[in-house]
Amino acid sequence: MKKLTYTIKINKPVEFVFGKMTDKEAYPGWAKAWGEGMAYEGEWKEGGHISFFDTSGQGTKVVVEEIVPNVSIKMKHVAMIEEGNKEVKGLDETMQKWIGSQEDYFFNALSGDETELKIVIEADEAFEEMMQAWPKALEYLKEICEA
Template structure:
């Protein structure tokens, strides 16, 4: 696994950025950079299962199965990925998940007064390095724009 890091300063208070990042409708907007049908099902509460999903070209739901490893409101979210959703079925072991199962995606929110420094740290494999380097900055720019409205 490779560690990747991204960050952005957003001209909005931390509580607003935190809410904008996680609320259902605004989540779909900023994560559209990864997949135009991006969505989530589940809860952001610590210990909860959450699905990060989209609709594939065949109209079927697919995506990631994860657990919220930690959640400190307005400060930190940690997501532990452990499976995939394929045609409505969870796959949590075997070749489809063994290269990245147990990877983390962490969000740290630093209060800069009227601004927020958002830091993203994530684990990934070689296959996604270029994709994430291209897509994460786009997603964070969208989050910045919708948070600053």
């Protein structure tokens, strides 16, 4: 597993940034770093499952391991999904390596109304290129928050 960290400062209060990051309507605007039409289904609550998917319905399912509003979100990838939010069976060797990947978000209130958002990903090296979209996603989120 490789650990990747991405950080950005956003000129809005931490509650606002947390809200936009988890907002179903705002999500496609910052997740477009991975493709247009991204969406999710599920609830941001401990033990809850969230499915993140593209316009074809393909994506990944996570379990929310821990959520502290305005502070942190910790998620583990537990399945790949296809259209209809069905879990994909018989994953190839590479995709099996995605299962168990960790994705954590940390929200830090700075002085004034500024927030530092840190994303920490622990995933197999095979997915490092896919994770390189995070800096662009964070820039999109910053634009959404500061608009």
